[in-house]
Amino acid sequence: MNPIQHLVVIGTGLIGGSVSLALKRAGVVHRVTGVGRSRENLELAQQLGVVDDWTHDVARAVSSADMVLLSVPMNAYESLFAAMADHLPVGCVVTDAGSTKQTAIAAAKQILPNPERFIAAHPIAGTEQSGAAAAFAELFDQRLCIVTPESDSDAAALARVKEMWQQTGSRVEVMSASDHDEFLASVSHLPHLAAFALVNAVSKQATETQDPFRFAAGGFRDFTRIASSSPEMWRDIALCNRDALLHQIELFQVELNGLREALLADDDERLLNEFGAAKEARDNWLAKHGEGL
CATH class of the missing domain: 1.10.3660.10 (6-phosphogluconate dehydrogenase C-terminal like domain)
Structure with a gap:
């Protein structure tokens, strides 16, 4: 089991915040940086211990990350991929928690320099609540998380993403994006x-x-x-x-x-x-x- 040294959560709401709390509960992440648009929500996330620090700057946040999680509306993927594309460290793995997978993968292939290290995923869990205050560590316990790798996905990145979601308490299943x-x-x-x-x-x-x-x-x-x-x-x-x-x-x-x-x-x-x-x-x-x- 390899701990995540620096996890960057882009979108510190219910899903992204709960991933952070679940990994902190498991003791497998050393530092979590939150990224988002709302200063109020990011400050609350830090106060609640959901993240350790935060920034609005995507490029600066991912520059030292070994794992990046997107938990944002689907129409934000292209702009976020563009913001991080030139700043991802060698070996950094990118995953997501979005509800549709083919569009996420297509955006990654179009924009990211190493799209084979983007492993799309979707945890089948949630509530109708939103924001950092709604996050809780038990959200994914025994819930299904679907991972949708491509034929050319990096094997080590896939293994790391599967392990991360298992560490949140999820039951991981692999299938095609379609x-x-x-x-x-x-x-x-x-x-x-x-x-x-x-x-x-x-x-x-x-x-x-x-x-x-x-x-x-x-x-x-x-x-x-x-x-x-x-x-x-x-x-x-x-x-x-x-x-x-x-x-x-x-x-x-x-x-x-x-x-x-x-x-x-x-x-x-x-x-x-x-x-x-x-x-x-x-x-x-x-x-x-x-x-x-």
């Missing part, structure tokens, strides 16, 4: 869009005298929890994974249209079959994977 983006479009990106759409649909029904949210209870709260997530982050995820997400929206619309047809036809048997199939599929999923949720 498979990752398609799978995550169905089980993560589409649910977020559905939650945003449902909240907006209900909100637009409000009048001066009636507030439909007044009648919402636990089911609505649970289903729409993720609509409280960062709009900026999810805008970028949706656009970066557009093709896979459009495919999943089409599949979802097919299911909604089927339910609409059943309602129009008063087809109680079809409704029962559809609801039963969904319940069985979800129950089986929880029985098989529930402990890691």
Whole structure:
């Protein structure tokens, strides 16, 4: 086990901050530098022990790093890669925590001098909270982290990134970037869009005298929890994974249209079959994977 001498976390929010705290908990990182735009958030991160020091200067931060983690909106990758490209030390490994992988890899190949040392990753963990104050060391415990190397990825860099995510408490799985983006479009990106759409649909029904949210209870709260997530982050995820997400929206619309047809036809048997199939599929999923949720 090789400790990380200097980890630079670009984006010291929930995910980036939790990575730092998890590695500090494991005793495998000597120094963590936070990089971000908000002075207030960076100062809070240092006060909370999430980072040891901070700067707004990407180039200066990475100049002595042996590991760099990007935990930022997807549309920031190109500018950040450009800012660090001429300042990364020989042997420095770069990884990320973004929700789409093909666009991240494409940006690295276009801009970084040694893109084979960029190992894309995505921890499947999070909450609807944001900022350094939301970070906690246990966020990744027994959660899946997907690593998506390329055929020409540096073997030592890949091993180091896998080890780092394991040290956070994650269960690491390797797959292709294209498979990752398609799978995550169905089980993560589409649910977020559905939650945003449902909240907006209900909100637009409000009048001066009636507030439909007044009648919402636990089911609505649970289903729409993720609509409280960062709009900026999810805008970028949706656009970066557009093709896979459009495919999943089409599949979802097919299911909604089927339910609409059943309602129009008063087809109680079809409704029962559809609801039963969904319940069985979800129950089986929880029985098989529930402990890691």
